Amino acid sequence: MESLDEVENPDVIGSHGASDLSPWLRIYRALRSEILSDDLPSGSRLPSEKQLCDRFSVTRMTVRRALQALQQEGMLIARKGVGVFVRRTPPCYQITDGNRFIDNITAAGDTVGTTTLSIVRERVLAEPAEALKVPRGSRVIVITRLRLINNEPTFLNCKQLPAPLFPDFDAVYAKRQSVDDVYRHHGIDSYRRRETRITGGFATEEEARILGLSVGAPLLRSRSVNEDDPGTRIEYSNGCWPLTAVEFVFPGPSENIHQPNGSGVQE
């Protein structure tokens, strides 16, 4: 930075530099490779933007252009007044549909933690009402939880349970923060996934804060419905993940056989 010696400081490119990259892209790649190589470890603070300006001999805006791309990808998270940090690189967790959350994660040797953010009772809204097949305006228990994988906030989840089915919810849930316990206590020994929907979206301010992402960061959203053995809908669940933190695996419905027909030009 102070020395312009290009041999000792490869980040500064001179007129004969072989690099024809945009300055911001050069910075992007430099920082990205340092993150991936663990040269900038997970959770560590980057040099301040001003320091990066000196190091790369550019103005703040150019540095910020690079930092922005890395934030967008979830590799960095900026905290105003504090600094820019390397986000614990979320490996891509495989979630197989229908398996219990904890089984998916622990099977791969990762640890799971849970923080219950809130439990409230509300009148059900239109969409969950339809999914749960309960009357409009009936009561649901709304449980918002943050799942931590290897101590990193990774999955923000909001479950809605028909309140009349679980009169003892609070007492049972309080013991071990386990929804399965609640089910068992109310006579539900087995349940199954009725439907799962996956779509994409962008982090609200609240989601970004809880998951440690930048506002507007892209997310994967999942909505699912569980039913018990007789077929009563017992849970509507809404969750979001950092875009690249998860891969959903859906084993094929083996009964779904296609009969290719000749009616359309495209299959």
Added chain:
Amino acid sequence: MESLDEVENPDVIGSHGASDLSPWLRIYRALRSEILSDDLPSGSRLPSEKQLCDRFSVTRMTVRRALQALQQEGMLIARKGVGVFVRRTPPCYQITDGNRFIDNITAAGDTVGTTTLSIVRERVLAEPAEALKVPRGSRVIVITRLRLINNEPTFLNCKQLPAPLFPDFDAVYAKRQSVDDVYRHHGIDSYRRRETRITGGFATEEEARILGLSVGAPLLRSRSVNEDDPGTRIEYSNGCWPLTAVEFVFPGPSENIHQPNGSGVQE
């Protein structure tokens, strides 16, 4: 802006203006609402950045901050040297796993088009080889296609078929661009989805160009494997969608029954 009259020009806020929004956020919301209200119709060109600067009485960077957010969300697409355009707002298409692509779309009254971008034969790579259960280095037919929904590029898809299974591929496919035709011709009258995987990612330069997105725009990626009735893997498919253009629907595997156990604190 020539006139500072706030009554006639609500985009210019004065010292007593009620708005305490960031300038860029104000511009973002103004443009967004004009897009959503069809005041700026799909496909239309926005005023140039310079014109927007005048209208909102800010510098180009502030306008660009707003445009950038809208591009990120897939509402706008900028073409260098030409202008910024309203991306045909992708409604969220519901794709039910296991159904044929065209059936998903046409059932909702939308039209489907197909452009075959390339057909090549290659030695299979590691991942598709494992998915297809074919030997490393064996031959696959690689078909890259762009699916248009209501004439908008919406789904970029790359299929790999074991070449030995489909010796007459080219002749049959050429007739109607139909992979189903190819299957039928080779004696496969029915097939099924073996597995689907959903994850997120970011558009490469090529993907962005083909789908009409900005480079680095967030995507939903799907990988799936089909097998025929006896269970032979016949197709490995890799696709991507603009993040908010699709909702994947997975009907529950009804055989997947959970037995909640008491071993873990969290379910």
Added chain:
DNA sequence: CAGTGGTCTAGACCACATG
């Protein structure tokens, strides 16, 4: 060629978090 968006400079003020 003129107009567009993509990029960059060199400043500046602010809100915020921390010591």
Added chain:
DNA sequence: ATGTGGTCTAGACCACTGG
């Protein structure tokens, strides 16, 4: 009080596209 990131100004040059 200091340093941080968030935002904004007022310029500038470039590559690209289109007429």
